[in-house]
Amino acid sequence: MVQRILQPHEIESLDHVALARLRLPPRAGTFAARAQRLRQLAAGNPLGPYLALMAIVADAQEAAAGIAAVPPPDAQAIVLAREHRMPPLAAAGGQGQGTWHAALAALLAALQVAPGLPAAATAALERLAALPPHALDAQAQALLGGRDDEADLAIAPFLMAALQVGWTGQASQLAEADVPALDVHTVCPVCGTLPVASIVRIGGRYQGLRYLQCALCATEWHMVRIKCSHCESTAGISYHVAENETQRRETGEKSDGLHAVKAESCEHCHTYRKVCYMEKDMAVEPVADDLATLALDVLMGEAGYARASGNPLLWQGAQS
Numbered sequence: 001m002v003q004r005i006l007q008p009h010e011i012e013s014l015d016h017v018a019l020a021r022l023r024l025p026p027r028a029g030t031f032a033a034r035a036q037r038l039r040q041l042a043a044g045n046p047l048g049p050y051l052a053l054m055a056i057v058a059d060a061q062e063a064a065a066g067i068a069a070v071p072p073p074d075a076q077a078i079v080l081a082r083e084h085r086m087p088p089l090a091a092a093g094g095q096g097q098g099t100w101h102a103a104l105a106a107l108l109a110a111l112q113v114a115p116g117l118p119a120a121a122t123a124a125l126e127r128l129a130a131l132p133p134h135a136l137d138a139q140a141q142a143l144l145g146g147r148d149d150e151a152d153l154a155i156a157p158f159l160m161a162a163l164q165v166g167w168t169g170q171a172s173q174l175a176e177a178d179v180p181a182l183d184v185h186t187v188c189p190v191c192g193t194l195p196v197a198s199i200v201r202i203g204g205r206y207q208g209l210r211y212l213q214c215a216l217c218a219t220e221w222h223m224v225r226i227k228c229s230h231c232e233s234t235a236g237i238s239y240h241v242a243e244n245e246t247q248r249r250e251t252g253e254k255s256d257g258l259h260a261v262k263a264e265s266c267e268h269c270h271t272y273r274k275v276c277y278m279e280k281d282m283a284v285e286p287v288a289d290d291l292a293t294l295a296l297d298v299l300m301g302e303a304g305y306a307r308a309s310g311n312p313l314l315w316q317g318a319q320s
């Protein structure tokens, strides 16, 4: 047998197979899965009505993703991103209106015919639809830049939902080779946004691996377990579950899925992000499970830890 020396690009691709460093979002289904999970978690949850509303929004996102003419990623931006090891669909910096304007129109149209919207949501949607273009772009930039203090908090979840449709639609059209490995591992390699939470997956090449999920484009990127997703410290990492959850396990009460979520805290930077475990519940979905485990946020706040980043479907002035 002749031994052959692998070329660099072959080694690189082997490495990718071994590590499964990225999970780009599929062309369809991201928002439908989120809607289903939100609905499942709404029952008996203190935040139930809000989760049910966001399930309606996620359904509308799935519908909008199917009809909005989201343009393909810019080929030149992909080349430049690879050259400079930058995110190819960078969210901050003002570009990308083309990415989400169509998505917003489609989302508003889908929500207009959605049954069961509370009056407050309808009013917020009317205000969003009536925003003049410059105010709309300013609001979008505030959300993309994480500047909560400049955001109109009532319309923020709906506008963010439109931005997600735009960026997720573009990210789903990328190939793994279009996405360079960044020097910074704590932001999305596709769009540069912070992760909402992380997920430990099961099955195939993802078995047992932990991925951070982007709050904007739903791309997941690999990060080893027991490591702070905010400052990358590997020392001083602890895991926390909500107290009522511990009690539920002890009494053998039927699980509502919340036990599949833990908060991963760091003694170095005193922040935390949640980890969702598929081995505990196959249906975990980072955005939905993060939103549905507010009791854990209360616990972590009391213990003196700050959220490393917010939930894209919940905007509060003093969230962090």
Ligand SMILES: [Zn+2]
Pocket (backbone or CB within 6 Å): 188, 189, 190, 191, 192, 193, 214, 215, 216, 217, 218, 219
């Ligand atoms: Zn992203």
Ligand SMILES: [Zn+2]
Pocket (backbone or CB within 6 Å): 228, 229, 230, 231, 232, 233, 266, 267, 268, 269, 270, 271
């Ligand atoms: Zn840290």
